[in-house]
Amino acid sequence: TQLLEQSPQFLSIQEGENLTVYCNSSSVFSSLQWYRQEPGEGPVLLVTVVTGGEVKKLKRLTFQFGDARKDSSLHITAAQPGDTGLYLCAGDQAGTALIFGKGTTLSVSS
Amino acid sequence: EAGVAQSPRYKIIEKRQSVAFWCNPISGHATLYWYQQILGQGPKLLIQFQNNGVVDDSQLPKDRFSAERLKGVDSTLKIQPAKLEDSAVYLCASSSDRGRWNEKLFFGSGTQLSVL
Numbered sequence A: 001t002q003l004l005e006q007s008p009q010f011l012s013i014q015e016g017e018n019l020t021v022y023c024n025s026s027s028v029f030s031s032l033q034w035y036r037q038e039p040g041e042g043p044v045l046l047v048t049v050v051t052g053g054e055v056k057k058l059k060r061l062t063f064q065f066g067d068a069r070k071d072s073s074l075h076i077t078a079a080q081p082g083d084t085g086l087y088l089c090a091g092d093q094a095g096t097a098l099i100f101g102k103g104t105t106l107s108v109s110s
Numbered sequence B: 001e002a003g004v005a006q007s008p009r010y011k012i013i014e015k016r017q018s019v020a021f022w023c024n025p026i027s028g029h030a031t032l033y034w035y036q037q038i039l040g041q042g043p044k045l046l047i048q049f050q051n052n053g054v055v056d057d058s059q060l061p062k063d064r065f066s067a068e069r070l071k072g073v074d075s076t077l078k079i080q081p082a083k084l085e086d087s088a089v090y091l092c093a094s095s096s097d098r099g100r101w102n103e104k105l106f107f108g109s110g111t112q113l114s115v116l
Helices: none
Strands: A005-007 A010-014 A019-024 A031-037 A044-049 A055-058 A061-065 A071-076 A085-092 A104-109 B005-007 B010-013 B019-024 B031-037 B044-050 B053-056 B065-068 B075-079 B088-095 B111-115
Touching: A005 A085, A010 A019, A019 A104, A031 A071, A044 A055, A044 A061, A071 A085, B005 B088, B010 B019, B019 B088, B019 B111, B031 B075, B044 B065, B044 B075, B075 B088
Parallel strands: A010 A104, B010 B111
Antiparallel strands: A005 A019, A019 A071, A031 A044, A031 A085, A055 A061, A061 A071, A085 A104, B005 B019, B019 B075, B031 B044, B031 B088, B044 B053, B065 B075, B088 B111
16 A cells, blocks of 8 residues: 555646646655656655645745645646656655655656 | 765666665765665665664565665665566665654665666
8 A cells, every 4th residue: 555645647748838746645744745856866855845734835836735734736837848757755754764655757848 | 065876877687696786875964765766666665774773674675685884874785686576776865864854865866776
């Protein structure tokens, strides 16, 4: 059983489109992190959300943590080819190592 | 600041052979992780070290996998003997903030292992 479910698994869009990817769980997390991973590289941390209902913005990326701290979403406005990659969410249950979802593979074509 | 260094980048072996991966974390980072990432999946924790002690190795297949972190700095992960299902990218990560609620992991580029 996957503790963190990410959807969609794959997303292919045109440059300029908006998109949202989701990270859902039945468990509560102390915090939730979003990483982006490019081919041949390790994941790179984008943001950490810690408070239920919290919204964080990173340029064209908007991250939201659910009120119950069980889910999160990542919204990208006006996607660019440079946004292409694997987006991973990872949950922190206090005292344990991060648990990763399977990720959403995003492809943005020009 | 130098990042997490891993070697080799690629390794191709036949099943039943042995292989070793090396990781040098960011200087001063006390916590080191080895993750296994199978194609199409997220990273799965294999083992977590705090300095040179093991914190969590509950998901490490101990009949064939071993890891050590002598002197609390660099680390090696070994597979002996390898199986076809071990084909994956092996990622090393380090952190200075274990135990905090917002621990930040820094990952290396990984070693891509192909078992034929």
